[in-house]
Amino acid sequence: MTENFSLPVVRLKIARRSAHPWIFQKMVEKPATRLAPGSVVDILDRGGQWVGRGFYNGHSRIALRVLTSDPAEVIDDAFFARRIGQAVALRRDWLGLDAVSNAYRIVHSEGDGLSGLVVDRFGPLLVLEFFSAGMYRFRSAIESALGSHFPESRFYWFAEEHIQKQESFDCRSPELPPPEIITEHGVRFRVAPGSKHKTGFFLDQRDNRRRLASFCQGKRVLDLCCNSGGFAVYAKALGNASEVVGVDLDEQALALARQNAGLNQVRVRFVQADLFPWLRDIIAAGQRFDVIVLDPSKQTREREELGYAMKRYLDMNRLALQAVSPGGIFLTCSCTGLVSEADFLDTIRRAAWQAGRSVQVLNIAGAGADHPFLLHVPEGRYLKAVFCRVDIVQSVASH
Numbered sequence: 001m002t003e004n005f006s007l008p009v010v011r012l013k014i015a016r017r018s019a020h021p022w023i024f025q026k027m028v029e030k031p032a033t034r035l036a037p038g039s040v041v042d043i044l045d046r047g048g049q050w051v052g053r054g055f056y057n058g059h060s061r062i063a064l065r066v067l068t069s070d071p072a073e074v075i076d077d078a079f080f081a082r083r084i085g086q087a088v089a090l091r092r093d094w095l096g097l098d099a100v101s102n103a104y105r106i107v108h109s110e111g112d113g114l115s116g117l118v119v120d121r122f123g124p125l126l127v128l129e130f131f132s133a134g135m136y137r138f139r140s141a142i143e144s145a146l147g148s149h150f151p152e153s154r155f156y157w158f159a160e161e162h163i164q165k166q167e168s169f170d171c172r173s174p175e176l177p178p179p180e181i182i183t184e185h186g187v188r189f190r191v192a193p194g195s196k197h198k199t200g201f202f203l204d205q206r207d208n209r210r211r212l213a214s215f216c217q218g219k220r221v222l223d224l225c226c227n228s229g230g231f232a233v234y235a236k237a238l239g240n241a242s243e244v245v246g247v248d249l250d251e252q253a254l255a256l257a258r259q260n261a262g263l264n265q266v267r268v269r270f271v272q273a274d275l276f277p278w279l280r281d282i283i284a285a286g287q288r289f290d291v292i293v294l295d296p297s298k299q300t301r302e303r304e305e306l307g308y309a310m311k312r313y314l315d316m317n318r319l320a321l322q323a324v325s326p327g328g329i330f331l332t333c334s335c336t337g338l339v340s341e342a343d344f345l346d347t348i349r350r351a352a353w354q355a356g357r358s359v360q361v362l363n364i365a366g367a368g369a370d371h372p373f374l375l376h377v378p379e380g381r382y383l384k385a386v387f388c389r390v391d392i393v394q395s396v397a398s399h
Contacts, residue, residue: 007053008033010041010064016051019376021115023064030058037168038133040075055116055134059168065115065132077141080114084145087112095369101184103191104370105203106146111372111380119146120199122180122191126150127199128157133169156193181263185210187237188263189228190256204367205230205295208331208385211365212293213239215329219290223247224275224320229257229268231293231331236266241291244268247275279319288325295333295385306338310347313339317351324357324390337382344384352390360389 011029023043035041041056043064052066053075067075087107091097097104107119109131116132119142126146130136136159143155159171176194183189184206193200209230216239223232226246235241246268248254254270261268271278294316299309317332324330334344341364352359365385373380 007040007042008035008056010035010043010056011048012043012045012051014046016043016045016049019069021054021066021110021377022062023066025058025061025063028063031056034058038135038137040134055132057133057167060132060166062132065134067113067115077138077144080138080141081145081148083113084142085149087114088149090372091370097370101182101206103182103184103189103201103203104206104368106370108371108373109380110377111374117142118199120201120203121150121153122182122193122200124150124152124154125177125180125193126153126155127193128155129199130157130159130169130171131163131167133167136169136171158194185234185238187234188260189230189233190259190263191228192256201228202230204335204371204383205333205385207368208333208365209234210238211363211387212291212329212331213237215239215291216241216244218242219328220288220325221245221291222289222293222323224279224292224294224316225296226257226270226293227253227295227297229260229270231295232257232268232270233260233264233266235291236261236268237264245289246270247273247278249274275316276319279316279323283319283322287323289323289328290325291329291331292320292324293331293333294320295331295335297335299334299336300338301336303338309336309339310343313344313347314351314354317348318355321352321355321357321359321390326390326392328390329362330359330388330390331385332388333383333385335383337379339384341384345386348386348388356393358391358393360391361386362389363387 010031014027035056037057037059039056043052045051052069054064054066056064102123105120107114107117109118116135118129120127156177158173164171179190179192182191191201213234216235219241221235221241221244223246226232226248229246232244232246236244254272257270299312367383
């Protein structure tokens with residue numbers, strides 16, 4: 001795909017008063033001729049003024065993804081080479097991530113001006129996740145641009161089923177690649193892309209894992225929703241914790257977690273359990289941990305289910321807080337983008353009150369700097385990681 005000659009035009013029903021790259025279906029006039037999902041179009045506002053250029057998808061709730069507001073900028077292979085070059089330069093030249101890890105996020109969708117595309121690096125394997133039909137159509141240009149910066153790379157790509165339905169495209173993934181071993185801060189992990197855990201590993205928590213490890217010397221540590229053991233392995237390998245327990249319901253994730261503990265020659269006890277009954281049992285038995293991490297998976301992607309998601313956050317935080325030793329450290333996370341930082345903090349406040357705990361917030365963190373977000377696209381800031389010190393204020397019966 002190269003030059004954009006006389007692109008189809010899509011008109012807005014509104015005046016464009018925002019720089020947000022998403023324009024929803026209800027704000028867009030239906031084009032006279034049918035356009036294939038992910039077509040590159042010129043965008044005119046209600047008054048006929050040119051306002052941008054990007055992908056159009058008549059099937060998607062997000063009808064338009066604006067890629068440029070410069071009329072001279074063409075959406076072609078060179079465009080992707082430029083944007084990906086800028087994204088790589090941020091990670092390598094400014095953040096110096098090659099010195100820290102051979103695994104990091106190369107492209108973070110809107111945060112890097114490439115709405116609908118995420119690219120993660122796991123050593124020689126680059127994993128592309130598509131959220132838009134338009135990005136998938138430009139896959140070869142994207143791979144070519146990435147290959148110029150990471151010449152030894154192999155590629156794996158995918159799109160989640162609900163995204164393919166929403167965006168009306170058929171993403172044919174290649175054969176699953178074998179697991180890769182990555183290193184971050186000297187800790188090693190086996191990463192299995194193509195499993196149900198996004199691109200294969202939660203790179204966004206890299207800095208938070210290291211910070212958490214700094215509290216663990218000689219401590220009893222509990223990693224709830226431990227997945228492939230990120231926090232648990234750090235606590236033992238970098239933090240020198242006296243004892244570490246990781247709990248998760250997913251058998252596949254725990255198998256990987258055990259391998260990760262073995263890779264680092266550390267002993268972690270992994271337990272397959274639903275955290276709610278498991279926590280109730282250990283609290284009743286009087287067991288307490290000096291450091292607890294609670295990092296559950298995304299609780300909802302639907303606004304209608306937000307009430308239910310907030311109730312789950314409240315319940316799991318209340319139980320986890322009761323299991324923290326007096327004066328201990330609690331790291332609680334939410335990666336649900338629909339949950340704001342203010343609402344998450346309020347949920348922790350309520351959970352602490354119900355658990356009879358006082359919570360001193362030490363730090364509110366988010367995803368690493370390789371997951372940048374734009375101020376006018378707050379959706380890119382999805383991860384909240386709250387480091388707390390916990391004490392007992394009173395005896396409150398748990399509900």
